[in-house]
Amino acid sequence: MRFSWRAAALILVLLALSASIYATARDRIQVSPLEWVAREGLAPVQAVLARTSLWLDRSWDRLRRWRALEEENERLREQLEEVENHLLQLSQLERENQRLRAALGLQARGPGGWVAAEVIARSPNQWLKRISVSRGSADGIRRGLPVVTPDGLVGKVTATTAHTADVTLLTHTASAVGARTEPGGELVLVEGNGSFDDVLRVRPIDAHANLQPGEVLVTSGLSSIYAPGIPIGRLTRVETEPYGLSQTGYATPFVDFQRLNVVQILLDPGAGAEAGSGG
Numbered sequence: 001m002r003f004s005w006r007a008a009a010l011i012l013v014l015l016a017l018s019a020s021i022y023a024t025a026r027d028r029i030q031v032s033p034l035e036w037v038a039r040e041g042l043a044p045v046q047a048v049l050a051r052t053s054l055w056l057d058r059s060w061d062r063l064r065r066w067r068a069l070e071e072e073n074e075r076l077r078e079q080l081e082e083v084e085n086h087l088l089q090l091s092q093l094e095r096e097n098q099r100l101r102a103a104l105g106l107q108a109r110g111p112g113g114w115v116a117a118e119v120i121a122r123s124p125n126q127w128l129k130r131i132s133v134s135r136g137s138a139d140g141i142r143r144g145l146p147v148v149t150p151d152g153l154v155g156k157v158t159a160t161t162a163h164t165a166d167v168t169l170l171t172h173t174a175s176a177v178g179a180r181t182e183p184g185g186e187l188v189l190v191e192g193n194g195s196f197d198d199v200l201r202v203r204p205i206d207a208h209a210n211l212q213p214g215e216v217l218v219t220s221g222l223s224s225i226y227a228p229g230i231p232i233g234r235l236t237r238v239e240t241e242p243y244g245l246s247q248t249g250y251a252t253p254f255v256d257f258q259r260l261n262v263v264q265i266l267l268d269p270g271a272g273a274e275a276g277s278g279g
Contacts, residue, residue, distance in 0.1 A: 152231035202249030
């Protein structure tokens with residue numbers, strides 16, 4: 001520590017001496033012996049100070065550039081986030097546009113045709129089992145009318161107001177639809193299973209019916225509610241009851257109820273035409 005104080009004091013003395021020499025050497029051409037000694041002694045110190053000053057200048061310059069880069073990066077991040085939000089909105093609008101185009105592309109089901117409606121609410125107590133749509137009695141909607149999409153059967157109208165309607169979905173436990181298998185031609189009853197995986201239960205009318213996995217289910221048209229040939233779903237599993245007396249099948253509906261946004265309500269359910277294609 002003593003050495004440090006002494007070194008600092010020596011540097012200060014040399015600096016003061018150098019300043020004094022330079023102040024008095026304006027009119028002199030030759031270097032005096034004292035000035036020579038002072039310059040030689042101060043040269044290393046001046047070199048260190050010069051290098052330190054250069055390092056500080058460069059460090060400050062790097063700091064300023066780093067701050068400028070940080071600000072630019074922040075601006076770019078904000079711009080990127082804004083672009084991503086715009087792309088997300090465009091994607092959502094594109095999907096909605098495709099749904100509406102699909103809705104408008106569905107053929108009329110007879111003289112009465114159909115009415116497109118937007119899903120505006122879902123039952124909080126039975127999620128994905130009952131929905132409300134944006135059409136009601138003022139649009140000619142009444143209880144019992146079938147509801148479809150281009151993919152197939154959705155369910156039926158069970159209640160109306162002037163401008164809204166409640167639709168009980170095909171997957172509701174209270175839902176039961178007469179159907180037939182293709183290509184087998186077996187008559188079956190398709191029931192909602194009430195499960196969140198949207199599995200439908202299939203019960204054959206004939207105890208000796210032969211259900212096969214992979215068969216397509218379409219409405220039979222034997223009731224006054226559903227026209228024949230509306231796609232319902234595909235058999236994925238068939239179980240034989242004990243002693244082989246009867247079968248129970250399970251099917252996956254063609255309609256994706258979790259992504260249901262636009263539906264069509266058939267105003268003349270008995271006209272008899274296919275409602276889209278379920279694949």
